[in-house]
Amino acid sequence: MSATFVGMPAFPKAAREALSDTQLRRNLAHATGTIRAKRAAVVGEVDDWEELRLAGAAIKDNVLRHLDEHLLRLEKSLTDRGATVHWARDAAEACEIVASIARQHAVDEVVKVKSMATQEIGLNEALAAQGITAWETDLAELIVQLGDDLPSHILVPAIHRNRAEIREIFRSRMAAAGRPAPDDLSDRPAELAGAARLHLREKFLRARMAVSGANFAVAESGTLVVVESEGNGRMCLTLPEVLVSVVGIEKIVPTWSDLDVFLQLLPRSSTGERMNPYTSTWSGSTEGQEAHVVLLDNGRTRALADEVGRQALRCIRCSACLNVCPVYERTGGHAYGSVYPGPIGAILNPLLRGTGVDEQTDSLPYASSLCGACFDACPVRIDIPEVLVHLRAKVVDAHRSSPKAEAVAMKSASWVLADARRLNWAERGMGLAGRVLNRVGRKVMPGGRRALGRLPWPGSLWSNARDVPAPPVESFRSWWRREGRR
Amino acid sequence: MSAREEILGRVRSALASADRSETPVPRGYRSSVPSGDVVELFAERLVDYRAELTRCTPDTLPEALASALGPSEAVLVPDGFPWAVPGAVPDTGQSAAELDRLDAVVTLAALAIATTGTIVLDHGPGQGRRAVSLVPDRHVCVLRTDQIVPGVPQAVAALSPGHPQTWISGPSATSDIELNRVEGVHGPRTLHVLLVSS
Ligand code: SF4
Numbered sequence: 001m002s003a004t005f006v007g008m009p010a011f012p013k014a015a016r017e018a019l020s021d022t023q024l025r026r027n028l029a030h031a032t033g034t035i036r037a038k039r040a041a042v043v044g045e046v047d048d049w050e051e052l053r054l055a056g057a058a059i060k061d062n063v064l065r066h067l068d069e070h071l072l073r074l075e076k077s078l079t080d081r082g083a084t085v086h087w088a089r090d091a092a093e094a095c096e097i098v099a100s101i102a103r104q105h106a107v108d109e110v111v112k113v114k115s116m117a118t119q120e121i122g123l124n125e126a127l128a129a130q131g132i133t134a135w136e137t138d139l140a141e142l143i144v145q146l147g148d149d150l151p152s153h154i155l156v157p158a159i160h161r162n163r164a165e166i167r168e169i170f171r172s173r174m175a176a177a178g179r180p181a182p183d184d185l186s187d188r189p190a191e192l193a194g195a196a197r198l199h200l201r202e203k204f205l206r207a208r209m210a211v212s213g214a215n216f217a218v219a220e221s222g223t224l225v226v227v228e229s230e231g232n233g234r235m236c237l238t239l240p241e242v243l244v245s246v247v248g249i250e251k252i253v254p255t256w257s258d259l260d261v262f263l264q265l266l267p268r269s270s271t272g273e274r275m276n277p278y279t280s281t282w283s284g285s286t287e288g289q290e291a292h293v294v295l296l297d298n299g300r301t302r303a304l305a306d307e308v309g310r311q312a313l314r315c316i317r318c319s320a321c322l323n324v325c326p327v328y329e330r331t332g333g334h335a336y337g338s339v340y341p342g343p344i345g346a347i348l349n350p351l352l353r354g355t356g357v358d359e360q361t362d363s364l365p366y367a368s369s370l371c372g373a374c375f376d377a378c379p380v381r382i383d384i385p386e387v388l389v390h391l392r393a394k395v396v397d398a399h400r401s402s403p404k405a406e407a408v409a410m411k412s413a414s415w416v417l418a419d420a421r422r423l424n425w426a427e428r429g430m431g432l433a434g435r436v437l438n439r440v441g442r443k444v445m446p447g448g449r450r451a452l453g454r455l456p457w458p459g460s461l462w463s464n465a466r467d468v469p470a471p472p473v474e475s476f477r478s479w480w481r482r483e484g485r486r
Numbered sequence: 487m488s489a490r491e492e493i494l495g496r497v498r499s500a501l502a503s504a505d506r507s508e509t510p511v512p513r514g515y516r517s518s519v520p521s522g523d524v525v526e527l528f529a530e531r532l533v534d535y536r537a538e539l540t541r542c543t544p545d546t547l548p549e550a551l552a553s554a555l556g557p558s559e560a561v562l563v564p565d566g567f568p569w570a571v572p573g574a575v576p577d578t579g580q581s582a583a584e585l586d587r588l589d590a591v592v593t594l595a596a597l598a599i600a601t602t603g604t605i606v607l608d609h610g611p612g613q614g615r616r617a618v619s620l621v622p623d624r625h626v627c628v629l630r631t632d633q634i635v636p637g638v639p640q641a642v643a644a645l646s647p648g649h650p651q652t653w654i655s656g657p658s659a660t661s662d663i664e665l666n667r668v669e670g671v672h673g674p675r676t677l678h679v680l681l682v683s684s
Contacts, residue, residue, distance in 0.1 A: 231673025305500035
């Protein structure tokens with residue numbers, strides 16, 4: 001169980017592979033469509049939704065502008081309430097802090113609440129390298145972990161799996177990890193969830209240490225908040241003697257009362273519910289439990305320094321932008337090669353890691369049609385298209401010496417488009433080619449229109465990541481000359 | 487340099503040229519309340535989450551409690567729970583494994599939220615520590631109608647971060663398998679609220 005995103009191909013290649021997987025596309029279309037409809041319905045119930053979004057964005061902006069002060073305040077309130085605060089510059093440092101706490105308590109297994117921050121730092125793999133097993137306890141994370149698979153969605157990480165696949169994973173893999181799946185396990189969702197309940201309860205009851213993230217960290221009171229559905233979060237947060245929470249430094253809200261905005265925005269935006277089944281809040285060490293908080297940078301200060309990109313740190317990981325994104329809906333999450341997929345992943349990864357560092361990350365700002373649906377859905381009004389365009393420019397700057405694919409394709413297009421005579425000539429050429437290509441019959445795009453396969457260079461630079469609609473048999477200009485003036 | 491100093495230094499240099507003025511936060515949402523009767527709205531939203539609801543009066547409460555507990559034989563009753571409960575087991579700090587062998591738990595709540603159908607426990611008297619309302623399979627919660635607030639802002643304003651809290655909206659549920667909602671993955675599979683008119 002050591003699947004990681006390391007070495008993933010750049011987005012265009014990964015996306016092409018994902019597009020050819022019909023099962024995946026069917027699962028995704030169903031899932032994103034369903035969540036979209038639910039979200040729209042519960043957001044529609046709230047009269048002051050726009051004001052809530054503005055409030056959420058303003059609170060987070062104010063935090064980010066004074067992040068140093070808020071971090072010190074959070075550290076003090078946590079310490080005053082009996083928690084131990086650690087600071088981690090990067091993933092390796094954060095993992096080592098968690099591992100050393102486990103070693104101090106001589107535990108060789110920990111239970112985990114689903115958390116993006118711990119996935120981002122590769123905590124499970126780092127602990128495994130030290131002989132400590134980390135058990136994921138969210139049902140979807142369990143499916144991903146047992147299946148030796150990668151998460152593909154922020155909120156429903158196993159969204160790419162259907163019930164038959166889940167049954168198969170449980171039957172073939174559960175026994176090696178603890179209590180086996182029942183012999184007569186069917187693929188009914190209730191039975192599958194029941195098998196997970198029994199399998200995990202054994203682990204909850206004996207675990208001595210848990211690792212969580214936090215959805216929010218209140219600077220004023222040292223309160224951490226975990227929002228969840230299944231109760232696995234409550235199990236991890238309350239039963240073990242030691243609790244370690246890995247918290248990104250952007251998770252801060254200034255005061256307890258600011259939570260009134262986010263506890264309205266988050267559940268409606270993410271699962272499309274009025275409220276998620278369980279929310280737990282605790283401040284420091286409670287009920288005799290030993291509490292540790294690891295404040296994680298890992299690129300967040302790099303993102304903070306980017307004046308346009310800084311707004312991405314408002315993100316509350318609700319995943320609404322994934323569910324409305326036409327690119328995500330077709331490629332799925334794996335193509336983004338990161339624990340943060342979809343529109344937010346397309347900006348967050350380059351902001352955290354920097355541009356011009358690796359090809360995979362640099363491809364992400366291009367994984368978008370810039371349609372703007374993500375901005376409309378985002379509960380904290382992150383202008384994702386604006387940041388995408390800004391990051392594209394940064395990627396191009398980082399690759400000045402070798403001109404970017406799109407730029408080359410565009411240059412040849414602009415030469416043709418700049419002159420009416422050349423355009424006329426090109427259109428006729430394309431029309432002829434179109435007739436030939438249509439007869440040859442390449443692939444058909446959704447909606448029935450024909451698409452070309454890959455174009456020869458330099459068109460290939462464009463078509464490698466896109467379906468190019470087959471040119472019409474006749475150009476509009478020639479049709480107009482023939483028919484339009486009648 | 488320590489990680490703490492280095493991170494704070496990075497934050498300060500990232501913000502060196504930033505506009506540090508405060509953006510005003512609109513707060514009009516705090517005064518908006520749902521139209522109509524909050525008790526009815528709460529009842530409707532709670533049931534929408536597939537929690538069970540019984541309405542009663544202080545007089546009929548013992549009867550309602552007995553029937554909500556049904557066949558449960560061992561029922562954990564936290565300190566400060568004011569009514570007699572058949573099969574009561576006091577909270578003596580049982581381990582998780584011991585709690586797992588009980589059939590049900592009864593608690594009070596700190597307050598409830600109408601627009602979301604949520605009950606909130608702040609684990610004060612009669613509500614028990616956090617694990618007791620989690621491990622047994624059936625949770626029966628007694629709530630007075632005057633504990634219902636209209637919305638999330640009123641709830642946050644009434645609660646104090648000094649106490650740990652558990653906000654509960656219906657029984658535990660997952661939608662991870664093809665987005666089918668399944669109740670009771672890890673928490674109680676049944677949540678039964680007794681709403682006492684006051
Ligand atoms: S960017 Fe906005 S919509 Fe996307 S996950 Fe973050 S908060 Fe949600």
